[in-house]
Amino acid sequence: MIRNFCIIAHIDHGKSTLSDRMLEITGTVEKRKMKEQLLDSMDLEREKGITIKLTPVRMHYKDVELNLIDTPGHVDFTYEVSRSLAAVEGAVLLVDATQGVQAQTIANLYLAMEQNLTIVPVLNKIDLPAADVPRRRAELVKLLGCREEDILLVSGKTGEGVAKLLDEVIARIPPPASQTAGGLRALIFDSKYDDYKGVVAYVRVVDGAVRPHERLRMSASGVTFEVMEAGALTPAYAPNASLAAGEIGYVATGLKSIEGCRVGDTIVREHGSAPALPGYKVVKPMVYAGVFPHEGHTYEELREAMLKLSLSDAALAYEPEYSPALGHGYRCGFLGMLHMEIVQERLRRECQLEVIMTVPSVSYRVFSMKGEVIDVHGPLEMPDQSHIMKTEEPWVRVDVVTPAEFIGGVMALCTDKRGVYKTTEYLDATRALIHYEMPLASIVIDFYDTLKSITSGYASLNYDWLEYREAEIARVDILVAEEPVEALAFLVFEKDAYRIGKSVVEKVSVRRGRDA
Ligand code: GDP
Ligand code: MG
Numbered sequence: 001m002i003r004n005f006c007i008i009a010h011i012d013h014g015k016s017t018l019s020d021r022m023l024e025i026t027g028t029v030e031k032r033k034m035k036e037q038l039l040d041s042m043d044l045e046r047e048k049g050i051t052i053k054l055t056p057v058r059m060h061y062k063d064v065e066l067n068l069i070d071t072p073g074h075v076d077f078t079y080e081v082s083r084s085l086a087a088v089e090g091a092v093l094l095v096d097a098t099q100g101v102q103a104q105t106i107a108n109l110y111l112a113m114e115q116n117l118t119i120v121p122v123l124n125k126i127d128l129p130a131a132d133v134p135r136r137r138a139e140l141v142k143l144l145g146c147r148e149e150d151i152l153l154v155s156g157k158t159g160e161g162v163a164k165l166l167d168e169v170i171a172r173i174p175p176p177a178s179q180t181a182g183g184l185r186a187l188i189f190d191s192k193y194d195d196y197k198g199v200v201a202y203v204r205v206v207d208g209a210v211r212p213h214e215r216l217r218m219s220a221s222g223v224t225f226e227v228m229e230a231g232a233l234t235p236a237y238a239p240n241a242s243l244a245a246g247e248i249g250y251v252a253t254g255l256k257s258i259e260g261c262r263v264g265d266t267i268v269r270e271h272g273s274a275p276a277l278p279g280y281k282v283v284k285p286m287v288y289a290g291v292f293p294h295e296g297h298t299y300e301e302l303r304e305a306m307l308k309l310s311l312s313d314a315a316l317a318y319e320p321e322y323s324p325a326l327g328h329g330y331r332c333g334f335l336g337m338l339h340m341e342i343v344q345e346r347l348r349r350e351c352q353l354e355v356i357m358t359v360p361s362v363s364y365r366v367f368s369m370k371g372e373v374i375d376v377h378g379p380l381e382m383p384d385q386s387h388i389m390k391t392e393e394p395w396v397r398v399d400v401v402t403p404a405e406f407i408g409g410v411m412a413l414c415t416d417k418r419g420v421y422k423t424t425e426y427l428d429a430t431r432a433l434i435h436y437e438m439p440l441a442s443i444v445i446d447f448y449d450t451l452k453s454i455t456s457g458y459a460s461l462n463y464d465w466l467e468y469r470e471a472e473i474a475r476v477d478i479l480v481a482e483e484p485v486e487a488l489a490f491l492v493f494e495k496d497a498y499r500i501g502k503s504v505v506e507k508v509s510v511r512r513g514r515d516a
Contacts, residue, residue, distance in 0.1 A: 004069075025166065026061045029235075058233060074338050080189070081108060088204070093119050104462050127160065152165050183207060185277055188202065199252075217267070224270050225254060230243040262280075287361070290326070290378060291330050301353055306318055344357060362444060393439050396437070400433070414436045472494035474497045
């Protein structure tokens with residue numbers, strides 16, 4: 001018997017802690033070997049308390065093979081989450097009983113419902129005095145239309161209720177409906193790079209089986225390879241003679257580049273004709289910034305560091321850029337602001353490299369007078385105004401969950417950031433979910449921090465891609481002693497150009513004043 005599931009939650013609601021308890025209770029990892037948040041494999045993840053890489057883990061409990069995928073709770077990684085959801089039959093919807101449903105709880109729930117997953121609602125952190133079980137239960141009943149008695153109560157910290165949760169996962173989530181016969185199809189939901197095994201794909205086998213030494217092919221990228229090893233993660237590699245339909249595990253490909261092994265792609269036989277699984281897409285970076293070596297470091301060091309990082313981060317895009325002020329560097333594309341922060345941290349920790357990052361920019365679409373369409377990722381790429389017919393900028397749907405007393409403040413902020421109001425829903429009498437449409441550029445800088453400060457830290461935010469819309473975008477050049485300084489240039493909504501330009505000049509003058 002097999003059950004495949006994942007845990008979805010808003011950030012900090014306790015996914016990783018609960019996974020740890022499951023590993024313990026099932027005897028997958030001995031208690032004395034347990035270090036906190038075992039599935040968060042990067043140091044950075046453990047420290048920041050976020051999950052970036054999805055580590056699938058196999059456990060055995062009461063004769064059932066349980067495959068669990070820990071998903072990242074952050075909006076930057078929505079596509080990765082959607083692919084792990086496509087790899088399982090059910091999801092534990094975990095809600096912190098002291099915080100209640102938050103913006104990313106709802107976003108992840110909708111993703112799970114799109115995949116027709118069985119939802120097991122769970123309130124966590126019931127050991128805390130501030131846990132308000134009756135109120136949070138009512139919230140979940142309203143959101144899911146489930147019965148009160150369907151909602152399980154656990155504490156990932158003390159382990160209370162976790163064994164019962166595993167029983168319910170087995171009872172409520174259906175077994176995989178995969179075919180063992182026919183052609184091979186395996187869904188890639190993540191990958192990592194290993195010095196010995198090359199690119200390792202994390203997969204859900206949907207049809208057929210994967211065995212060592214077989215020749216296989218990635219459907220979308222066309223890359224072929226010979227299986228070095230396949231098996232389960234416990235969470236260490238546990239190689240096996242086969243990884244069969246319905247199972248989740250890893251396939252070591254020996255490939256040297258992660259580029260050919262994309263999340264959402266389907267692994268098939270080298271000459272097989274099985275159609276690819278649905279849902280594959282190439283995720284485009286949302287935010288761009290220039291990355292340059294800091295004083296004391298060279299372009300060569302930066303180049304090596306970027307190569308190294310991109311081995312384990314397929315979403316990181318970069319191309320060379322030259323700035324007269326900062327020298328040779330790269331224009332990098334990130335999935336969002338958190339992804340950008342992670343890259344900067346990893347450059348520092350894993351490559352001992354300090355970098356300068358320029359002001360982040362979204363990707364603008366410029367229609368030239370000649371009829372060309374150009375993606376512009378930064379001020380240096382912006383053509384002269386006289387060549388531009390029109391410019392479009394990315395818009396996103398924004399969902400904010402906030403206590404009702406802050407609704408006025410949140411709406412004022414969104415309006416100030418060029419937001420277009422859509423609707424408001426109430427989660428209960430005291431908390432609201434507000435929907436806006438907004439230019440992505442408005443969210444990239446300061447929005448989250450401002451939102452947190454005007455709501456005393458209570459609001460939560462989620463956004464997703466909407467469309468490109470026409471906008472008047474200006475390139476602002478800052479002149480120092482009448483010379484434009486390219487490193488300070490930025491792209492901005494025309495009406496905000498003066499206000500933001502002024503604040504940059506003020507900041508620069510203060511700094512110069514201090515340096516003097
Ligand atoms: P994730 O972001 O969803 O993976 O959340 P984590 O598992 O990293 O937990 C976030 C924080 O909540 C950590 O400080 C945990 O120690 C704490 N935490 C998680 N579960 C519980 C619980 O059941 N009770 C208490 N008191 N704290 C918890
Ligand atoms: Mg986590």
